[in-house]
Amino acid sequence: MSSLPGPVDPARLRSVLDGRWAGVRDAHREHLDERFLPVYGETGDQARERISRLLGELPVELGIGAGFPTEYGGGADVGGSIVAIEMLAQVDLSLMVKAGVQWGLFGGAVAALGTRRHHDAYLRDIIAGRIFGCFAMTETGHGSDVQQLRTTCVYDPRTETFDLHTPHEAARKDYIGNAARDGRMAVVFAQLVTGGRRHGVHAWLVPIRDERGDPLPGVTIGDAGPKAGLLGVDNGRLSFAHVRVPRDMLLDRYAQVAADGTYSSPIENDSRRFFTMLGTLVRGRVSVGGAASAATKSALTIAVRYGDIRRQFGAPDADREVLLNDYLAHQRKLLPALATTYALTFAQSELVTALAEVQGDDGTADEHRQRQLESRAAGLKAAQTWHATRTIQMCREACGGAGYLAENRLPGLKADTDVFTTFEGDNTVLLQLVAKGLLTGYRDEFGSLDGWGRASFVAEQVREMVLERTAARSLIERLISAVPGRDDEVAVTDRGWHLKVFEDRERHLLDGAVRRLRNGAATKKDRPFDIFNDVQDHVLAVAAAHIDRVTLEAFVAGIETATDPATRALLSRVCDLYALSVIETHKGWLLEHGRLTPARAKAITGVVNGLLKELRPHMRTLVDGFAIPDSWLHCAVLREEPGRQGTMAAHDTADHP
Numbered sequence: 140m141s142s143l144p145g146p147v148d149p150a151r152l153r154s155v156l157d158g159r160w161a162g163v164r165d166a167h168r169e170h171l172d173e174r175f176l177p178v179y180g181e182t183g184d185q186a187r188e189r190i191s192r193l194l195g196e197l198p199v200e201l202g203i204g205a206g207f208p209t210e211y212g213g214g215a216d217v218g219g220s221i222v223a224i225e226m227l228a229q230v231d232l233s234l235m236v237k238a239g240v241q242w243g244l245f246g247g248a249v250a251a252l253g254t255r256r257h258h259d260a261y262l263r264d265i266i267a268g269r270i271f272g273c274f275a276m277t278e279t280g281h282g283s284d285v286q287q288l289r290t291t292c293v294y295d296p297r298t299e300t301f302d303l304h305t306p307h308e309a310a311r312k313d314y315i316g317n318a319a320r321d322g323r324m325a326v327v328f329a330q331l332v333t334g335g336r337r338h339g340v341h342a343w344l345v346p347i348r349d350e351r352g353d354p355l356p357g358v359t360i361g362d363a364g365p366k367a368g369l370l371g372v373d374n375g376r377l378s379f380a381h382v383r384v385p386r387d388m389l390l391d392r393y394a395q396v397a398a399d400g401t402y403s404s405p406i407e408n409d410s411r412r413f414f415t416m417l418g419t420l421v422r423g424r425v426s427v428g429g430a431a432s433a434a435t436k437s438a439l440t441i442a443v444r445y446g447d448i449r450r451q452f453g454a455p456d457a458d459r460e461v462l463l464n465d466y467l468a469h470q471r472k473l474l475p476a477l478a479t480t481y482a483l484t485f486a487q488s489e490l491v492t493a494l495a496e497v498q499g500d501d502g503t504a505d506e507h508r509q510r511q512l513e514s515r516a517a518g519l520k521a522a523q524t525w526h527a528t529r530t531i532q533m534c535r536e537a538c539g540g541a542g543y544l545a546e547n548r549l550p551g552l553k554a555d556t557d558v559f560t561t562f563e564g565d566n567t568v569l570l571q572l573v574a575k576g577l578l579t580g581y582r583d584e585f586g587s588l589d590g591w592g593r594a595s596f597v598a599e600q601v602r603e604m605v606l607e608r609t610a611a612r613s614l615i616e617r618l619i620s621a622v623p624g625r626d627d628e629v630a631v632t633d634r635g636w637h638l639k640v641f642e643d644r645e646r647h648l649l650d651g652a653v654r655r656l657r658n659g660a661a662t663k664k665d666r667p668f669d670i671f672n673d674v675q676d677h678v679l680a681v682a683a684a685h686i687d688r689v690t691l692e693a694f695v696a697g698i699e700t701a702t703d704p705a706t707r708a709l710l711s712r713v714c715d716l717y718a719l720s721v722i723e724t725h726k727g728w729l730l731e732h733g734r735l736t737p738a739r740a741k742a743i744t745g746v747v748n749g750l751l752k753e754l755r756p757h758m759r760t761l762v763d764g765f766a767i768p769d770s771w772l773h774c775a776v777l778r779e780e781p782g783r784q785g786t787m788a789a790h791d792t793a794d795h796p
């Protein structure tokens with residue numbers, strides 16, 4: 140391993156990380172000033188008031204409605220709209236979620252599920268923020284399994300209206316963003332019934348408040364109450380008592396109900412139709428994953444910069460106490476998390492590019508690419524939100540007592556991102572979706588997420604997957620094929636070896652899951668639930684291994700986009716750290732399965748420590764590469780930098796928080 144060349148200009152990292160939508164990122168950096176930053180210590184009412192006001196004040200230069208067609212005032216730039224949400228997440232997470240609900244979920248559902256007449260009537264006002272709305276899917280009784288929603292919408296041909304009804308308490312719409320205070324309309328998901336037949340879950344555009352903001356007749360609106368975070372978002376509850384909804388308010392891109400009540404849809408199977416509808420809403424998931432990484436970058440920037448000014452304990456013969464970032468234990472916390480954040484940034488970039496390609500034109504794409512996109516979006520949402528939760532907590536601890544004070548930002552980041560692992564799809568449920576996409580027999584039969592239990596016969600047909608490679612296909616194949624047969628002949632920093640280990644782990648886990656599912660199908664024929672439930676842990680491990688591989692491959696491809704040799708060398712070393720950190724984490728499994736010898740496993744720990752030492756001088760550069768404006772960090776302890784720099788003489792005892 141050659142040593143790293145000298146310092147790298149953070150601007151070069153920035154240009155690699157900013158990528159294709161650098162212009163959108165720069166517009167945010169330029170136009171979002173202090174007014175848009177979180178206010179510490181405000182009440183829930185104050186936060187809601189402030190966020191609602193700021194939503195209307197977002198500078199037009201940001202192109203917040205970028206994802207919509209130009210004819211309604213959008214920018215026809217799907218990727219740009221996702222990046223805009225990511226950028227808002229570095230400013231204020233309530234603002235980001237509120238914008239995500241309005242333009243992503245609500246507006247996105249009208250655009251994706253509605254047809255021309257809905258677009259003509261509403262999209263312009265939605266984009267301009269003249270109609271605020273909600274995305275009302277979840278019910279108190281059903282959040283993950285939304286196919287089982289209990290709200291009904293029954294068509295009556297005599298009045299040519301639907302009867303929207305909440306039959307019982309568990310069918311109440313719950314947690315709904317924009318419902319408690321600002322929403323005037325809602326996209327409501329319910330079971331469609333016509334001519335006495337159920338056709339599964341569909342969506343309607345339903346007014347919920349009048350011009351004065353009072354609930355419309357038959358609509359009951361409640362407040363979801365105090366939450367752990369996201370104080371500025373008005374989450375609420377909605378119930379409907381036989382509310383009449385005109386026939387043309389059915390968002391009817393995927394299914395139509397004629398005046399006489401005749402139902403028609405180009406997709407016959409109820410389940411397939413519903414998951415096709417959900418698939419068009421994939422942008423929400425992509426945004427949440429990206430926003431989680433954006434918040435993680437804020438936390439890491441604060442922790443790394445604090446670790447560069449905060450000193451504790453003295454080294455013998457030194458006249459100054461030691462900087463936190465000089466401790467190996469501190470580097471062990473921050474640097475692998477930083478490396479993973481870089482890796483996920485490249486994976487997210489690839490995902491946004493794929494989204495822009497698949498949905499960029501008229502929102503239609505071949506089914507295979509659409510499914511692949513959904514699976515990737517689900518997996519990266521889970522990976523990025525879990526990484527955010529873990530890393531922000533770690534950064535909080537890395538800043539000691541200072542990390543616990545609201546004025547230093549980290550408590551807010553922690554509280555506000557916590558729920559990202561749950562909304563837009565619970566992570567565990569999403570990983571099952573990823574795994575199902577890899578079990579080709581299952582995927583071909585059902586297309587997407589469906590109850591495990593119904594598919595006992597599919598388990599018998601499950602086949603091994605063909606690894607679908609990411610960008611830089613040929614590069615990755617070349618690197619892997621250059622790895623010699625015997626592991627001990629190749630350095631643990633060899634990129635081809637990393638790729639091979641990641642690929643082997645995924646393939647081995649998948650083969651094992653397939654074998655166990657087939658055996659289960661043979662012996663538990665009458666217990667379809669058990670066939671899948673008994674291998675659920677294994678299936679989740681397959682999904683996690685898959686996401687790890689996709690992420691590493693994206694990092695490898697991302698390095699190729701750096702033109703400056705020093706920047707490439709630094710990124711390559713960060714990639715080594717990412718790959719070896721994952722290998723270290725799964726050392727037990729790799730040893731158990733003969734993928735790693737004990738000697739090599741031990742060597743990896745030493746190599747990781749060496750990498751930490753080598754990357755230590757670049758820690759600040761690596762966070763500066765995120766290019767978060769100083770004022771956006773909104774962190775008191777960084778503004779007081781000089782006051783924290785104790786000398787042995789002035790600070791010979793520990794600080795008291």
Ligand SMILES: Cc1cc2nc3c(=O)[nH]c(=O)nc-3n(C[C@H](O)[C@H](O)[C@H](O)COP(=O)(O)OP(=O)(O)OC[C@H]3O[C@@H](n4cnc5c(N)ncnc54)[C@H](O)[C@@H]3O)c2cc1C
Nearest residue numbers: 274275276277281282283314315316561562563564565567
């Ligand atoms: C702040 C906030 C804002 C929200 N905003 C909106 C909104 O605007 N619109 C909207 O429609 N919804 C919204 N939601 C709802 C959100 O999408 C749901 O909470 C989420 O989908 C999870 O559903 P649930 O709460 O019913 O959890 P559950 O589905 O009950 O899950 C609980 C636990 O069970 C586990 N679990 C569930 N099924 C399985 C399984 N098959 N196998 C293994 N484990 C399983 C999960 O992993 C999880 O740990 C919001 C929620 C919150 C908290």
